Amino acid sequence: MPDLRAPGGSAAPYDALLLLSFGGPEGPEDVVPFLENVTRGRGIPRERLVEVGQHYFLFGGVSPINEQNRELLAVLRKDFAEHGLDLPVYWGNRNWAPHLVDAMREMAGDGVRRVAVLTTSAYASYSGCRQYRENLADALAVLEAEGAPRMRVDKLRHYYNHPGFVEPMVDNTLAALAELPEPVRNHAHLVFTTHSIPTTAADGSGPVEGHGKGGAYVPQHLEVAARIAAGVTEATGVEHRRWELVYQSRSGAPHIPWLEPDICDHLEALHRAGAAGAVMVPIGFVSDHMEVKYDLDTEAMARAAELGLPVTRAGTVGADPRFAAAVRDLVLERAAVERGEEVERRCAVGSMLPSHDVCPRGCCPNPRANRPAAAGTD
Template identity: 80%
Template structure:
């Protein structure tokens, strides 16, 4: 059989697991969902009801589950079109379908080697290691249930700088610029947004050698922002000013988190005379609640209050190029696991990320077992 006709080889993997955060799908789900998210923190139920107003505003439904279903369909379609015979499952950390239930199903289906794609593209405790801890917890639960043969799980590398993640966002910025009034378009500022995290968590994000001011988390986002800004300049012939800013802070006021906040940034730009702003949510895979509320509702209202023209560019969501990037990530990891030489796709200055998280990578405040790393108890 010729190379052109040979089916792609995903071995040793026999399944892909799409691992996400989860979200409520009705008003009655909101508080139980938030209880799952904040378990162990002792937050009163009445306070959770207050926090849940963001969800109640949209009928108690987070868009994330629907968006994950769209991504599942896109992955299955892409795999089928390219002859990749690899079943795709979906599990969540905080809402149905729950991760433990899905891993139990996969074990019952005979899946023994599972590649895992987390819907978080960057290094951080909450965006990587916490998913790995959840995987370890789920495998421990299956072991306690007496599952005879636990599957091995391998988390795919960070994909923040993969062309299939970056290129759709470039097009999103160009479309948003085109949507602005023509007289302000050439002077628009780009506000690249991502989730704020405690500065201590940012400083220790990534492998130990990358720890420092902002750690891998900030460096990776800055690299993506530069890539997009450079691509927009190449396309439009105009160099637009840009800055990395943050949103969705949820911690105690006395704990330092990454700043500036997007709304504070909009006020600063308005005071400096910026004619318009495009918000670019590079830290998010899809248009879930934190994009829908923090940007489309809160930040957009702030811009209207200031009289500042604003647009918000799209996340990659279920873009076919992102689905193709996931296929690429699966196949490169599979080849590496087979001991073959691998050419890894990556744009920007940082190069492709690591396959296995090392000891000390994005450490937790209280150490817990984490799967899919050098120190995994489930090798």
């Protein structure tokens, strides 16, 4: 059986990798149009978007996500070249330039016919998986209407439990712990954060690998949190360190149940309980984009300062070379599957199996409409 990870491994049948992300404004004039793209079809008034846009205006109207994706692109291309993987890497966004449909037009013009797709979301959920698949279906429909040659897209599996995602987060957490005063460091709680979503969306978020049931969003995050906490324990020797999974960035109507507790509420609870300090670990995000910079670095840090609670924040995976190597691993793994070859090793850590390659029917349903989605069974 060939070693898929050996230098020069084959990406056939793929002609390209597409990095598919959320997008963000790159200047004050972009902010409201960007938010209109994000919320299109939801009937949110413009004045509310201007209010939400203040988060971006605090940072000059620029979201860091696009620059961080450029860094990730550079690291991916470098890793591929160093390991003899001849596969061009393109980039498209859901909500802002470079737009997904433009990236796919470029690929079609370059002769690309089969695409592996990496989304900047590691977990199962509607907004983190199926919505991207709907965006891909929309873009393919536009290209078909324009008479472009037929293109096939395959979304790579969820990578939340790949060691190339988990190991950098262990190191980032250790670095954040080291920023706390020494008397606090060994007693600080690890507070793992991710995006809050409606509880109905969490319940419908796909099967839990190896357990045969739905609602994967929360268990997947708990798995990552447990792996990182174990890695921190091994590195520090501090046993029985407290850790929790909490949520941030809620944006829905108050009468709809969303996942809780909120990060700021949790920091208040830690303070009341006499906690020595905490490290916020944003496991739900691939890069330090606006929901990390504002919701954690600005809002949550301000609340911690008001409470007098020592708090630091761990970095996200970002453009860590180990994450780039994990992406290469995922591409080669899926390519072998598509060639009909047996894959001896699918990298994953913890108690959950590697995620499915193809989303099953009914996985992470659209809460607003039944729309076609690419790269799945429906």
